[in-house]
Every structure is written in structure tokens, then in C-alpha cells.
Amino acid sequence: MKLTPEQILANWNIFLGIIETHISSPRKEKLLAFYEKYAERISMMPAAHKKEYHNAFPGGYVEHVIRVVNAALEINKVWVNFEVDSSTYTIEELVFSALNHDLGKMGNEEHEAYIPQTDQWRRDKLGEEYMYNTAIPFASVPDKGLFLLQSHGIDYTFNEMLTIRLHDGLYDDANKPYLMSWSPETKPRTSLIYIVHQADLLAARIEFEREWNPILNGNKPSPKAVAATTKKIPVQGRALQTVKSDSLRGLIDSL
Secondary structure, three states: OOOOHHHHHHHHHHHHHHHHHHOOOOHHHHHHHHHHHOHHHHHHOOOOOEOOOOOOOOOHHHHHHHHHHHHHHHHHHHHHHOOOOHHHOOHHHHHHHHHHOOHHHHEOOOOEOEEEOOOHHHHHHHOEOEEEOOOOOOOOHHHHHHHHHHHOOOOOOHHHHHHHHOOOHHHOHHHHHHHOOOOHHHOOOOOHHHHHHHHHHHHHHHHHHHHHHHHHOOOOOOHHHHHHHHOOOOOOOOHHHHOOOHHHHHHHHOO
């Protein structure tokens, strides 16, 4: 899978538009300033280091996050229709959590988390397009993301902290004390955690099927599927002209 320069630019505009639409001031301005500061890196980031995972290509991170936000908004409607207590969270908390759930994959202020794999054997045999940057001290993705937010003066609620921290559900053993409690007092007091986890799971599965199902099933994808994955995303507001960073424009122009 490869995104075109137009798709990367359009996705970046959509990403910033989510902040404009769903995040209230003054947090909105702080979040926009943060993402614009690191626009060159984040707009081009992969969502994973290995092809067998999901969206391990330039621009894959932003595309994944947009899909998680949209899925979270839709899944929320299902939960509300089944009479979940939606008074325990807000739509802004839902969007903020989905938007920043994987922010730790950025790395830190100085270093990218994923850098191009230099071992050709690992590229060819293991599908590792990227490798972890050992210049970054170890921490979990949620913890790195939360640290980045607080270190840039971006506040988050207790709901948002827990949702980002637990977004991998029981795939992360560290989440078991929160998610496998049998005591009502220690169970999560909001369903927001489960909604965003399901949205992330759905998005990752869609991306896996798009990349691997045609190969695993021994056939070519249908023309409809090809069109859906290769069609250029409409460039809203003349995307290229709205990019403020000259180096970002040059980087995408070189693709």
C-alpha cells in the first residue's frame, strides 16, 4: 500500500480539521500548535514498523488515526442506542482520546520512534520496513504519548488519560488490573475506554484486510476494492497551498 502525495496532504488537512471541529479552546490552539510544530514528521509517519501489522508506510499513521476517530464516532452511536450511560464522557473526550491514542509512536521531541530499516535481510525476510530507534528511552506507546501532551502544556481529563492508557485493551498485559477486575468499585466508570478500543481494533482490522486478504486468499482484490483503496482522497481547500511548512511541502513533492 502506498499513499499518493495528494492523499497525504489531504489526510493532514482532515487531521487538523478534526481538531478544529471537535476540540474546544484553549486546548484546541495548543493541540494545533503542537501538531503544526511536528507536521513534517507526523504527516509522514508509518502506523507500524512491520508490513504484517498495519499501515507500515509513509502517511500510514495519520490515515489510521483518522479512521479510528471516524470509527469511534460511529461506534459511540451503537453504544448510545443500546443505552450506555453516555453522560460519563463527552464527544470531545472521545475524539481527543482517539486522536491521540497512538501519539507515543512519534517518539520524542528529538528522535523519531521508527527509522528506515538498514538491514536488507530483515526488510526482505521479515517485512520490517522500519526499525525502532534505540536513541529513545523505552516507554510504552501510551505513556510516551501522555508525556508528550503534558510536556507541551496540553491538558487531558481523567477519562482521556485512562482511555489513551488502556486503548490496546487486553492485548497489553499491563491493562489487566483495570480491565479484569471483578469488583464494581475498581471497574472503569465510563464506557469510553471500550468504545475507543473497539474503534482502534476495527481500524487495524480494516487495514490488515486491505493489505493482506487478497494475498492470503490467493486472488486479486475486486475492482471495487481496488478503487476504494487507490482512489485519491478529495483535496479539501487546495491542500498543498494550505501547508505552512515549506520543508513539508518539499518533502511530499519529492514522493
